[in-house]
Amino acid sequence: xxxxPSPTFSSNYSxxxxxxxxxxxxxxxxxxxxxxxxGKGVERSFKFKTFKKTWExxxxxxxxxxxxxxxxxxxxxxxxxxxxxxxHSPPGLSEKDVLMAxxxxxxxxxxxxxxxxxxxxxxxxxxxxxxxxxxxxxxxxPKKKSG
Numbered sequence: 001x002x003x004x005p006s007p008t009f010s011s012n013y014s015x016x017x018x019x020x021x022x023x024x025x026x027x028x029x030x031x032x033x034x035x036x037x038x039g040k041g042v043e044r045s046f047k048f049k050t051f052k053k054t055w056e057x058x059x060x061x062x063x064x065x066x067x068x069x070x071x072x073x074x075x076x077x078x079x080x081x082x083x084x085x086x087x088h089s090p091p092g093l094s095e096k097d098v099l100m101a102x103x104x105x106x107x108x109x110x111x112x113x114x115x116x117x118x119x120x121x122x123x124x125x126x127x128x129x130x131x132x133x134x135x136x137x138x139x140x141x142p143k144k145k146s147g
Contacts, residue, residue: 004028004035005035005036006035006039007019007022008038008039008091008093009092009093010087010090010093010094011092012090012094013092013093013094017095018093018095021095021098022093025042025098025105031105032044036084036086039093040091041085041086041097042084042086042093042098042101043082043083045082045083045116046081046082046083046104046108047080048080048108048111048112048113049112050079051078051079053111053112054076054078054079054080055076056111057081057107057108057111058074058081060107061100061103061104061107064100064103068096068099068100070087070094070096070097070100073086083104085097085098085100085101
């Protein structure tokens, strides 16, 4: 039996505050999010009745991302969106990740998220997000100025 990862918080987020903020969001505590294998992020899938409702949810999240200046690793297939919140610089779970995970939970309910049977979430969205994140992983790392 594999053990659950422990959260790894970014250097600008105290582990005490991070643990307190994150705890109610995790599946183990009645929430819907799970830690990534590395413990440096949280992820989950969202399912809606239609593609239109799914896109509405994604637009709401995208607008808040612009406000917070923070973006997820995510993918969408028809009526399902997979979202992973992690911070690349400094690496680990940041306060923005936890705030945005909570925001996603609130807005998904307003958009009519469907309950998904345990174990039926599917890994397709995770695989798509993994491939894209591998190619753009330095998206948030400050670039060195040349010259």
